[in-house]
Amino acid sequence: xxxxxxxxxxxxxxxxxxxxxxxxxxxxxxxxxxxxxxxxxxxxxxxxxxxxxxxxxxxxxxxxxxxxxxxxxxxxxxxxxxxxxxxxxxxxxxxxxxxxxxxxxxxxxxxxxxxxxxxxxxxxxxxxxxxxxxxxxxxxxxxxxxxxxxxxxxxxxxxxxxxxxxxxxxxxxxxxxxxx
Numbered sequence: 001x002x003x004x005x006x007x008x009x010x011x012x013x014x015x016x017x018x019x020x021x022x023x024x025x026x027x028x029x030x031x032x033x034x035x036x037x038x039x040x041x042x043x044x045x046x047x048x049x050x051x052x053x054x055x056x057x058x059x060x061x062x063x064x065x066x067x068x069x070x071x072x073x074x075x076x077x078x079x080x081x082x083x084x085x086x087x088x089x090x091x092x093x094x095x096x097x098x099x100x101x102x103x104x105x106x107x108x109x110x111x112x113x114x115x116x117x118x119x120x121x122x123x124x125x126x127x128x129x130x131x132x133x134x135x136x137x138x139x140x141x142x143x144x145x146x147x148x149x150x151x152x153x154x155x156x157x158x159x160x161x162x163x164x165x166x167x168x169x170x171x172x173x174x175x176x177x178x179x180x
Contacts, residue, residue, distance in 0.1 A: 044083035047115040051075050054093055054113065061097050069101045070108045078116040082175055085151055089113065091140045092124050092169045099167065100126025120173040128167050148173070 058073050065071075096109045110125040141160065148156045148171075155174040162168070 042086055045086045046080060047082045047084045047120065048077050048080040050084055050086060050089060051077050051113055051115065054089060057090065057093060065101060066103055068103060068106050072108065072110045074112040076114045082115055082117060084120065089122050091144045092122060092171065095140065096124040096126040099128060099130050102129045118175055120175055122171040124169045126167050128162065128165050
């Protein structure tokens with residue numbers, strides 16, 4: 001997949017640089033790949049697994065980033081048995097890293113996810129450090145919008161704003177009674 005190709009390139013860069021972070025990155029990369037391939041056929045999974053996947057993804061990103069990018073990650077899974085579709089949140093997190101990091105300018109990425117028995121809010125916030133080279137909008141967010149509409153019609157709200165150099169995503173999914 002495209003995501004695993006990106007991870008492979010990041011690992012390759014660490015290997016070439018002789019970084020002492022390489023071994024830790026391989027462990028995190030392996031966990032990410034296991035999750036991606038083991039959950040790909042699942043319709044619903046415990047939210048705790050999805051949140052753990054995001055934690056591993058953020059950890060891997062932090063290994064490649066330098067001191068200029070600060071990451072504030074807040075994960076609060078109050079109900080570990082709530083079921084959600086796999087890979088429903090990661091696009092928003094990936095975009096924060098893709099467009100909100102810099103190797104030479106101080107910047108911050110904030111990610112907050114909370115899960116309880118009735119609601120799953122996700123918020124990401126990042127300074128806009130780069131844009132798509134072709135100036136168009138990516139298909140990742142558009143695909144997420146379609147997927148959310150199919151999975152949670154009338155039971156989600158997605159607000160994406162860009163103002164004063166900050167890109168913000170606020171997603172709230174009102175969860176149904178799916179439980180493990």
